[in-house]
Amino acid sequence: MTLELVLLIAAALFSVGLYGAISQQVVVMVMMGLELMLNGVILAAGAFWWFLSPEPTGQVLLLVIIAAMTVEMAMGFAVATLVHRVRGSDMTDNATELKG
Amino acid sequence: MGSAVIEVTPGWAIAAAAMLGGLVYLAAVFNGMLASRTVGRSPVATLLRPVYETARLLRQRRRSTVAADALLWRIGGAGMLVAALLKLTVIPFGHWTLFDFDAGLVWFNAMDVLVWAMIWLVGWGGNSAHALVGGYRFLALAVAYELPLMFALIAPAIAAESLNVGTIIAAQSGLWFVVWMPFAFLIFSVGVLGFSVWGPFASALGPDIAGGAGAELSGVDRLVFFAGRYGVLAAGAAFAVPLFFGGGSGPMLPAWMWFLAKTVLVLTALIWVGRKLPLFRPDQFMEVGWVLLIPAGILQDLVVALVVTNQ
Amino acid sequence: MGVTHVLARLAVHATHVLLVEAPDGWRARVAAEQAIAERGWRICLAPADADVLVLCGTPGQELTVAVDQVWEQLPGPRVRVDIPSPQDAVSRLEEARRRLMAVDAHAEDARTRAQTPRGAEHADMDMGDMHHGDMHHGDMDMGGMDMAPGGIPLAGGADDRDGLEMDELTVQLGPVLPYWPPGVVLHCTLNGDVLTRAEVRVLDAAAPAAVNTGTREAAARRCDDVAALLALAGASDLAADARRLRNALLADDSARNASDLDRLERRIHRAPLLRWSLGRVRVVRDPALADGLSVGPGESVFDRLLAMVSTIRDMLNDSVNGKRDVAQLVAAVPGLVTGLDLAVARLVVASLGIPSAAAAARVTDG
Amino acid sequence: MTLIGDIVFWLFGAVAVLSGAAVFWVNSMARATYALAISFVAVGLQVLMLDQAYLGIIVILMMVMEMAVMAVYMIMFMGMNPALMPMSMVHDKRLSLSIAIVTFVLLAAGILLTAWPSGSPPPAEDVTVALGEALMGSKMLAMVVLSPVMVATIVAGVSLSLNRGRYDRYGEDLRRRNADDPQPGGVGR
Numbered sequence: 001m002t003l004e005l006v007l008l009i010a011a012a013l014f015s016v017g018l019y020g021a022i023s024q025q026v027v028v029m030v031m032m033g034l035e036l037m038l039n040g041v042i043l044a045a046g047a048f049w050w051f052l053s054p055e056p057t058g059q060v061l062l063l064v065i066i067a068a069m070t071v072e073m074a075m076g077f078a079v080a081t082l083v084h085r086v087r088g089s090d091m092t093d094n095a096t097e098l099k100g
Numbered sequence: 101m102g103s104a105v106i107e108v109t110p111g112w113a114i115a116a117a118a119m120l121g122g123l124v125y126l127a128a129v130f131n132g133m134l135a136s137r138t139v140g141r142s143p144v145a146t147l148l149r150p151v152y153e154t155a156r157l158l159r160q161r162r163r164s165t166v167a168a169d170a171l172l173w174r175i176g177g178a179g180m181l182v183a184a185l186l187k188l189t190v191i192p193f194g195h196w197t198l199f200d201f202d203a204g205l206v207w208f209n210a211m212d213v214l215v216w217a218m219i220w221l222v223g224w225g226g227n228s229a230h231a232l233v234g235g236y237r238f239l240a241l242a243v244a245y246e247l248p249l250m251f252a253l254i255a256p257a258i259a260a261e262s263l264n265v266g267t268i269i270a271a272q273s274g275l276w277f278v279v280w281m282p283f284a285f286l287i288f289s290v291g292v293l294g295f296s297v298w299g300p301f302a303s304a305l306g307p308d309i310a311g312g313a314g315a316e317l318s319g320v321d322r323l324v325f326f327a328g329r330y331g332v333l334a335a336g337a338a339f340a341v342p343l344f345f346g347g348g349s350g351p352m353l354p355a356w357m358w359f360l361a362k363t364v365l366v367l368t369a370l371i372w373v374g375r376k377l378p379l380f381r382p383d384q385f386m387e388v389g390w391v392l393l394i395p396a397g398i399l400q401d402l403v404v405a406l407v408v409t410n411q
Numbered sequence: 412m413g414v415t416h417v418l419a420r421l422a423v424h425a426t427h428v429l430l431v432e433a434p435d436g437w438r439a440r441v442a443a444e445q446a447i448a449e450r451g452w453r454i455c456l457a458p459a460d461a462d463v464l465v466l467c468g469t470p471g472q473e474l475t476v477a478v479d480q481v482w483e484q485l486p487g488p489r490v491r492v493d494i495p496s497p498q499d500a501v502s503r504l505e506e507a508r509r510r511l512m513a514v515d516a517h518a519e520d521a522r523t524r525a526q527t528p529r530g531a532e533h534a535d536m537d538m539g540d541m542h543h544g545d546m547h548h549g550d551m552d553m554g555g556m557d558m559a560p561g562g563i564p565l566a567g568g569a570d571d572r573d574g575l576e577m578d579e580l581t582v583q584l585g586p587v588l589p590y591w592p593p594g595v596v597l598h599c600t601l602n603g604d605v606l607t608r609a610e611v612r613v614l615d616a617a618a619p620a621a622v623n624t625g626t627r628e629a630a631a632r633r634c635d636d637v638a639a640l641l642a643l644a645g646a647s648d649l650a651a652d653a654r655r656l657r658n659a660l661l662a663d664d665s666a667r668n669a670s671d672l673d674r675l676e677r678r679i680h681r682a683p684l685l686r687w688s689l690g691r692v693r694v695v696r697d698p699a700l701a702d703g704l705s706v707g708p709g710e711s712v713f714d715r716l717l718a719m720v721s722t723i724r725d726m727l728n729d730s731v732n733g734k735r736d737v738a739q740l741v742a743a744v745p746g747l748v749t750g751l752d753l754a755v756a757r758l759v760v761a762s763l764g765i766p767s768a769a770a771a772a773r774v775t776d777g
Numbered sequence: 778m779t780l781i782g783d784i785v786f787w788l789f790g791a792v793a794v795l796s797g798a799a800v801f802w803v804n805s806m807a808r809a810t811y812a813l814a815i816s817f818v819a820v821g822l823q824v825l826m827l828d829q830a831y832l833g834i835i836v837i838l839m840m841v842m843e844m845a846v847m848a849v850y851m852i853m854f855m856g857m858n859p860a861l862m863p864m865s866m867v868h869d870k871r872l873s874l875s876i877a878i879v880t881f882v883l884l885a886a887g888i889l890l891t892a893w894p895s896g897s898p899p900p901a902e903d904v905t906v907a908l909g910e911a912l913m914g915s916k917m918l919a920m921v922v923l924s925p926v927m928v929a930t931i932v933a934g935v936s937l938s939l940n941r942g943r944y945d946r947y948g949e950d951l952r953r954r955n956a957d958d959p960q961p962g963g964v965g966r
Contacts, residue, residue, distance in 0.1 A: 003893050004888050004889055004893070006790075006823075007888040008885055008888060009790040009793065009794060009823075011881055011884035011885055011888060012794045012797075012881060013793060013794055013797050013816070013820070014880070014881075014884065015877045015878070015880045015881035015884070016794065016797045016798050016800075016801070016877065017797065018876065018877050018880055019801065019873050019874060019876070019877035020800060020801045022872075022873045022876060022877075023801070023870055023873030023874070024801070028847065028850050028851050029801075029809075031847075032800055032809065032810070032813050032847070033800075033801075035813060035817075035840075036797050036800065036813065036816065039793070039797065039816060039817055039820050042820060042824065042836060043793070043820050043823060043824065046823070046824040046827045046829055046832070046833075047827060049827070049829065050827040050828060050829070051893070052893070052894065055907075056907045056908050056910070056911030056912075056915075056916065057911070057916065059829060059832060059904070059907070059908045059911070060908070060911055060912060060916045060919050062824075062829070062832050063832065063835075063908070063912070063919070063923075064919055064923065066832070066835060066836065066839065067923050067926070067927065069839075070839065070843070070927070070930075071926060071927070071930045073843055073847075074930045074931070074934045075930060075933065075934060075937075077846075077850055077934065077938070078933065078934035078935075078937035078938045079937065080850065081937070081938035082937050082938060085938075085940065
């Protein structure tokens with residue numbers, strides 16, 4: 001097992017997530033794409049820690065990523081609810097019209 | 101303070117599964133006895149009842165519903181038993197444990213979160229309104245019991261300065277944690293009843309929605325799901341022993357016997373209490389969980405932390 | 412003897428029975444419940460869990476159709492028996508036991524019955540199967556998709572009570588539903604588990620057998636309503652107490668009655684969690700709906716429970732008065748339950764005590 | 778790491794990527810959500826195998842919880858019965874796919890061409906303790922920042938999605954003794 005191979009898995013996860021994040025119309029599905037991208041980042045961070053610098057700093061970074069994910073998710077749910085309440089729709093395409 | 105347990109080879113997992121089976125049988129018999137007593141029948145007749153019930157469900161055909169999501173349905177039905185077995189891996193049986201894990205406490209917590217997914221999947225998969233309402237109810241209750249449960253789990257970890265279950269046992273050589281952190285134990289018990297959908301938390305399987313999440317289960321599916329539910333309850337009771345009752349410590353008898361005796365005691369107490377209480381509706385209990393139990397859990401943690409730092 | 416026979420022999424000790432009560436089937440149901448308890452069998456909540464379907468009383472045409480559909484939902488091995496009158500209960504359950512043991516007949520039944528569950532066009536009477544309102548198209552790209560997979564039309568949306576648009580489910584409560592007034596059907600629209608619209612209907616213009624008020628049977632029926640409410644609230648031990656009291660009342664065991672009634676009342680008073688659970692749920696939230704329900708303004712489900720228990724005593728002392736108009740009671744149900752979630756709605760309906768009121772009202776009509 | 782350990786690790790990797798792809802492949806929203814949950818569980822187990830016990834388990838714990846809630850959101854907001862209805866709600870599928878593939882190729886090239894320093898071996902002492910001590914010691918700033926952010930998220934999330942505020946519940950002057958709710962809660966707040 002080498003660092004490169006683990007990072008390739010992480011890159012694959014990131015790319016699949018990216019595909020989802022830009023191709024999906026529904027807010028919740030876009031969030032799932034973002035989550036998948038962060039999933040790849042978690043794996044990469046874990047691998048860096050293990051292969052390169054086994055000191056607590058790397059783990060703290062991982063913890064921060066996880067925290068960022070929860071914040072993203074909670075705000076995403078709240079905004080999805082708000083958009084749904086205001087517009088009766090949850091499509092990102094419709095949400096762009098809101099800014100006008 | 102070192103760990104008080106020895107890790108055994110994975111082959112012993114079969115013994116652990118057998119022990120879980122025994123506890124499930126015991127729990128089902130005890131619950132059946134309490135039920136018979138209320139209808140004025142002899143409790144002795146229920147000793148073989150789980151055998152009859154198993155035979156009945158093995159004989160019964162699996163039934164499906166219109167446009168059921170069979171894959172998710174089956175995963176949810178079998179998942180409870182899997183979650184119970186995975187919980188058991190970090191629970192020391194006297195001196196022996198299958199998995200002497202750094203973060204055993206968090207492992208247990210992660211496994212009871214699996215139950216969230218399982219109950220909801222069972223409710224969803226059957227494509228039936230009553231079952232889905234059961235799934236929703238469970239998630240609403242889960243949001244209310246899980247956070248207090250997490251705070252309750254942290255209290256013994258703070259006192260032992262470790263997330264390792266063996267170390268937590270070792271830290272109780274002087275005094276059992278249940279004595280000086282009773283609120284943590286109470287909230288933990290609420291959590292155990294919650295994640296095993298038992299007693300006051302059974303509204304996801306309630307009579308008002310014709311059995312709720314389990315309404316459409318039949319045959320083997322039903323057998324595995326309800327055995328898993330007892331299994332999760334038994335695993336929760338077994339985890340209370342290393343966490344609050346000093347694990348296998350006790351005079352005279354070997355550690356594993358003490359562990360079993362304490363587990364059975366906690367298990368029967370949970371079953372008995374569960375039958376005595378009315379259902380908590382999610383809309384009521386959510387407020388209790390967030391307004392009362394979470395602050396109580398935080399205060400308990402604070403007290404424990406103050407005691408530990410001033411020692 | 413093969414494995415199947417051994418299983419059948421063991422399984423029959425733990426038979427689960429689904430009880431269906433026709434409007435005139437109250438006494439038959441109580442007799443069936445007693446006989447089931449004596450055998451050590453269990454009463455179950457849903458057809459998926461049932462081995463035996465028992466129809467108590469004589470059903471009208473609409474109920475027959477509904478029961479036929481529920482019969483199709485039993486997984487099998489399955490047996491169906493009718494208990495038209497209370498004295499049949501023991502013999503018919505014995506017959507059910509015998510037929511459950513007939514392994515070959517069940518293999519035959521499994522071969523010949525419909526192999527796939529039936530679609531939504533039949534689902535109107537199902538206990539739980541949902542079907543959805545019309546689909547709204549929105550802006551989604553759904554070219555060429557089947558708009559009614561599995562024969563089930565897709566859900567439409569409507570605002571829930573918080574003003575959030577959510578899917579609607581059309582669900583029917585009754586006639587085959589435990590602890591639900593027999594013969595009454597509530598067609599409801601659910602957002603999640605909140606009832607947003609409801610319509611009530613009485614099947615077959617059903618009317619229960621007449622019972623004179625002031626008799627033990629009238630008291631027993633009231634007691635049975637108490638048991639149903641307690642069971643819905645999850646107080647299973649108290650519900651069992653209430654059922655025991657009901658049986659004693661029917662058996663004319665006067666010495667036990669008074670003390671059992673006192674004991675039940677005491678235990679309900681001493682159940683703080685039950686009071687907490689039911690005491691904050693008001694039965695009538697809109698005073699305009701209170702007319703003719705004999706439910707006081709601000710009365711909670713717990714108050715209703717206590718009132719029902721105390722009317723049992725009044726009925727025994729023959730001092731009951733103020734008959735209630737059942738048609739009005741039933742008609743008020745949709746107004747009372749709209750905006751509540753399913754659990755609270757069931758409690759509110761049970762707290763009205765419709766079954767016993769219906770039996771009592773029948774005497775004055777006839 | 779042993780050979781079996783390696784094989785298990787790759788297996789988890791394959792599960793993570795495949796179930797991640799399944800999120801946008803399957804045509805049921807419940808399945809999509811739980812496919813994502815499986816992807817997270819697999820990555821959590823991988824992190825666990827990379828000796829970061831606490832973080833690996835935390836990933837599993839949080840993401841299963843999150844996906845259980847997510848599934849409800851999916852069903853609430855999609856306006857149709859997702860178990861039954863095949864869904865295709867993508868725009869610019871081809872463009873998205875090519876962007877994703879190009880990204881992967883670039884990342885892979887970067888990963889393979891970079892001369893990674895040969896790292897030090899993983900530490901022998903308790904990793905979880907080290908993390909805890911770092912958080913409460915040298916890296917305390919991270920925790921100090923995260924905590925208020927979390928609290929702010931809870932408050933902001935609730936107030937964004939809420940329909941009824943305290944003025945609806947307690948009246949214009951907040952004098953009402955009991956909140957006016959459709960159904961009362963268990964404490965009476």
